[in-house]
Amino acid sequence: MKPPGRKKIAVGIIAALVVIFVGYRVFLYRAPVTVAIVKKVQIRDIVQGPGTVQAKVPVAVSAKITGILEKLYADQGERVKKRQLLAELDSAELRHREASARWARSRAQRDLARAKADLVKSRANLLLAQSNYQRDLEVFKPGYISAAAFDITKAALRVAQSDVAANEATVKASKAALNQAESESRTAEALLGYTRILAPMDGLITVRTAEIGDIINPGTPIFQMVDYQIWAASWIDETKLGLLKVGQKAVIKLRSGKSYPGKVVRLNRQADTVTRELEVDVKFDELPKPITIGEETEVYIETGRQDAPAVPLSAVTERNGSKGVFVAAGGRANFCPVAPGLRQGGRVAILKGLRAGEMVIVNPVGIEQGIKVRPKIIANKDD
Numbered sequence: 001m002k003p004p005g006r007k008k009i010a011v012g013i014i015a016a017l018v019v020i021f022v023g024y025r026v027f028l029y030r031a032p033v034t035v036a037i038v039k040k041v042q043i044r045d046i047v048q049g050p051g052t053v054q055a056k057v058p059v060a061v062s063a064k065i066t067g068i069l070e071k072l073y074a075d076q077g078e079r080v081k082k083r084q085l086l087a088e089l090d091s092a093e094l095r096h097r098e099a100s101a102r103w104a105r106s107r108a109q110r111d112l113a114r115a116k117a118d119l120v121k122s123r124a125n126l127l128l129a130q131s132n133y134q135r136d137l138e139v140f141k142p143g144y145i146s147a148a149a150f151d152i153t154k155a156a157l158r159v160a161q162s163d164v165a166a167n168e169a170t171v172k173a174s175k176a177a178l179n180q181a182e183s184e185s186r187t188a189e190a191l192l193g194y195t196r197i198l199a200p201m202d203g204l205i206t207v208r209t210a211e212i213g214d215i216i217n218p219g220t221p222i223f224q225m226v227d228y229q230i231w232a233a234s235w236i237d238e239t240k241l242g243l244l245k246v247g248q249k250a251v252i253k254l255r256s257g258k259s260y261p262g263k264v265v266r267l268n269r270q271a272d273t274v275t276r277e278l279e280v281d282v283k284f285d286e287l288p289k290p291i292t293i294g295e296e297t298e299v300y301i302e303t304g305r306q307d308a309p310a311v312p313l314s315a316v317t318e319r320n321g322s323k324g325v326f327v328a329a330g331g332r333a334n335f336c337p338v339a340p341g342l343r344q345g346g347r348v349a350i351l352k353g354l355r356a357g358e359m360v361i362v363n364p365v366g367i368e369q370g371i372k373v374r375p376k377i378i379a380n381k382d383d
Contacts, residue, residue, distance in 0.1 A: 031367075031371060031372065031373050031374065032373075032374045032376060033328060033333070033361045033362075033364075033367065033373045033374065033375055033376065034361070034362045034363065034375075034376050034377075034378055035328050035359040035360060035361055035362060035375040035376065035377055035378070036311060036312055036315065036359070036360055036362050036377070036378055037357065037358075037359060037377060038309045038310070038311060038350075038354050038355065038356050038357060038358045038359070038360060039309065039310065039356055040307065040308060040309050040310075040356045041307075041308075041309075041310045041347075042305055042306070042307050043305065043306050043307075043308065043310055043341065043342045043343070043344045043347065043348070043349040044302050044304070044305045044342070044344050045243070045302070045303045045304040045305070045342040045343065045344065046300050046301065046302060046303070046344065047236060047240045047243055047244060047300075047301045047303050048298065048299065048300050048301075049234040049235050049236040049237070049277070049280065049298075049299055049301075050234065050235060050296065050297070050298055050299075051232045051233050051234030051235060051280075051282075051296075051297045051298075051299055052232070052233055052294055052295065052296055052297060053230060053231075053232055053233075053254070053288070053291070053292060053293055053294060053295045053297060054230070054231060054232070054233045054281075054293065054294075055226030055227060055229065055230055055231075055293060056227060056229035056230075056231065057201070057203075057226065057227040057229065058224065058225075058226050058293075059200055059201065059203070059224070059225050059226070059227075060221040060223075060224055061086065061197060061199070061200065061221065061222055061223040061224070061225055062216075062218070062219050062220055062221050062222055063089060063194065063197060063216045063217075063218060063220070063222065064194045064218055065089070065191060065194045065195070065218060066215070066216065066217050066218060067089030067090055067091075067195060067215075067216055068089060068090040068213065068214070068215055068216070069087060069088075069089060069090075069210050069211070069212055069213060069214045069215075069216050069222070070088050070089055070090045070091075070212065071087060071088040071212070072086075072087050072208075072211075072212055073085050073086055073087060073088075074086045074087070074199075074205055074208075074223070075205065075208050076205050076206060076207050076208045076223075077204075077205065077206075077290065078204070078205050079202075079203070079204050079205075080199045080202070080203065080204075080205060080225070081199060081202055082199055082200065082201050082202050083198045083199060084198065084199040085196060085197070085198060086197045086198065086199055086205075086222070086223060087197040087210075087222055087223075088195055088196055088197065089194075089195040089197070089216060090195070091192055091195040094188065094191050094192045094195060095192060097188045097191070097192075098185070098188035098189055098191075098192045100188075101181070101184045101185040101187070101188040101189075102185055102188075104181045104184065104185070105178070105181040105182055105184075105185040107181075108174065108177045108178040108180075108181040108182075109178060111174045111177065111178075112171065112174035112175060112177075112178050115167065115170040115171045115173075115174040116171055116174075118167045118170065119164070119167035119168060119170070119171050121167075122160065122163035122164045122166075122167045123164055123167075125160045125163060125164075126157075126160040126161060126163070126164050128160070129153075129156045129157040129159070129160035129161075130157060130160075132153050132156065132157070133153050133154065133156075133157045136149070136150050136153040137150070137153075197222060197223075199225070200225075201225075201227055202227065202228065203225045203226055203227045203228060204225060204226055204228070204291055205223050205224070205225045206224050206225060206226055206291075206293050207223065207224035208222070208223050208224075209221050209222060209223070209224070210222045226293060228287065229283065230283070230284050230287055230288075230291060230293075231262070231265060231266075231281045231282055231283040231284065232252045232262065232281070232282045232284070232297040232299050233279055233280075233281055234279070234280050234281070234282055234297065234299040235272075235275070235277040235278070235279060235280075236277060236278060236279075236280045236301075237276065237277055238271045238276050238277060238278055240303075241267075241278065243303040243304075244264060244267060244280060244301065244303065245264065245267075246264050246265060246266070246267065247263060247264060248263060248264045248301055248302060248303060249261070249262075249263055249301075249302050250262045250263060250264060250282045250299055250300060250301040250302065251299070251300045252282055252284060252297050252298075252299055253297060253298045253299075253300070254288060254292075254295055254296075254297055255295055255296040255297065256292075256295065258288065260284050260285065260286060260288055261284075261285045261286070262282045262283055262284050262285055262299075263282065263283060263285065264280060264281070264282055264283075264301060265281050265282070265283040266280070266281040267280055267281075268280065268281075280299070280301070282299050282301065304342055305342070306341045306342050306349045306351070308341055308349040308350055308351055309349070309350045309354045309355065309356050310347045310348065310349050310350065311325055311347065311348060311350055311354070311360050312346055312347060312348075312360075312362050313343065313346050313347065313348050314346075314362055314363050315360045315361060315362050315363070315364065316338070316340060316348060317364050319335050319369075322337045323337065323338060323339075323340060324336050324337040324338050324353065325338055325350075325353075325354070325360045325361070325364070326360065326361040326364040326367050327354075327358050327359065327360055327361075328359040328360070328361055328373050328375040329358070329359070331372055331373065331374075332370055332371065332372055332373060333361060333364070333367050333368070333369070333370065333371050333372075333373045334369065334370070335369050336353055336354065337353055338350045338351075338352060338353030338354055339351045339352035339353060359375055359377070361373070361375075362378065
């Protein structure tokens with residue numbers, strides 16, 4: 001059995017330790033907290049969404065007639081000018097047909113010219129016959145010429161009239177024949193021209209789908225090409241629609257790793273009923289090299305920016321219905337109401353309530369107004 005004196009001493013030591021611990025906690029202890037120095041920075045609000053590289057005007061280049069592909073002058077990946085020759089179909093038969101039509105047109109032109117000359121001649125003969133008739137009529141009435149002689153003059157007039165009528169009919173028929181020959185010649189020329197496949201616009205050939213020797217049917221694509229209005233067709237959550245407008249700056253990041261500046265050029269006003277996203281087209285300021293239609297993208301659209309003090313998002317808390325942060329000052333934590341602004345990454349702009357240089361507690365879980373704190377400053381990524 002321990003002597004009573006030792007027991008009292010032990011109880012006294014324990015009591016003293018408790019008093020020292022409580023005194024330390026009450027008067028000397030400061031809770032360690034991580035703080036960040038408030039700095040004035042520029043915060044940009046970014047709306048992000050996935051998409052693909054697309055062209056405003058995709059075009060399939062095809063032939064208008066059936067033929068065998070004989071020559072190729074362009075390939076996928078090449079930039080071409082409007083009306084540049086891209087390919088040719090076999091044209092031997094059509095060249096012969098065009099030459100024959102051209103010869104038929106020339107013959108019809110000669111026939112018409114000859115018919116017109118005959119008509120002019122017959123009209124001159126008619127004028128002479130009419131003059132003779134009038135002259136003989138005047139002398140026949142008083143009986144200076146016989147009836148037989150006058151009958152010859154009348155017959156000559158009728159022959160002249162018949163010749164004019166016949167030549168007029170010949171001219172009309174020759175004109176019709178010439179019109180038909182010219183129509184056939186134009187058709188032959190057009191068909192021959194269709195063997196030359198021309199670029200419909202300035203643009204980029206993205207795909208070539210035919211080889212020399214292939215039989216090409218009308219409407220069958222030989223090339224796929226696009227114009228130079230290239231954009232990233234991106235899908236953005238419909239809740240962000242109010243932040244977006246045409247002309248906003250953006251960055252288009254390709255899956256290949258390169259990034260290009262751009263701007264919003266078109267907003268689709270119909271959201272997908274399943275994903276609740278809508279299409280936003282962001283045009284490249286400078287075309288990628290090389291361009292790959294259909295390549296996946298990630299688009300970052302800047303919807304606003306603010307120059308203001310900024311704090312980590314985790315520093316903002318709520319007390320009694322007010323948003324604020326805990327500021328470490330004078331060894332104590334003080335709640336400071338603030339007006340948050342735009343967010344970027346893990347930071348938020350503070351539009352009202354803070355000054356640059358103040359220390360805010362990064363994660364104020366368990367922190368109460370006025371408690372003593374021992375701040376530990378974390379490194380700022382922007383320093």
